[in-house]
Amino acid sequence: MEEVRIFLIEHLSAWLLICVLMGTIGGVISYLIHLWDIKYGLLFRAESWWIGVHWSPYNKRFCINLIPMVTLWIAKKDGITPEQGFDIYRNDK
Secondary structure (H helix, E strand, O other), X not given: OHHHHHHHHHOHHHHHHHHHHHOOHHHHHHHHHHHHOOEEEEEEOOOXXXXXXXEEOOOOEEEEEEEOOEXXXXXXXXXXXXXXXXXXXXXXX
């Protein structure tokens, strides 16, 4: 994670210029996805009643629940993607 922080700080002005030129949050997100080559998806899982964010160092993955039972997951290139639940969307298949 420290490498990511250093990269963003070193390239902050170029990153901000790209953000302004793209003009949208979606553009920024797609740029970061391309830059880091990450996997992401939206998952429905009836057992996930929690709300919040957690990072799994083992799976190298963030899970974000803003609505109970609906999880947005973001995994590093070498991270493990979730296998439980029903996939609403995922970019790795």
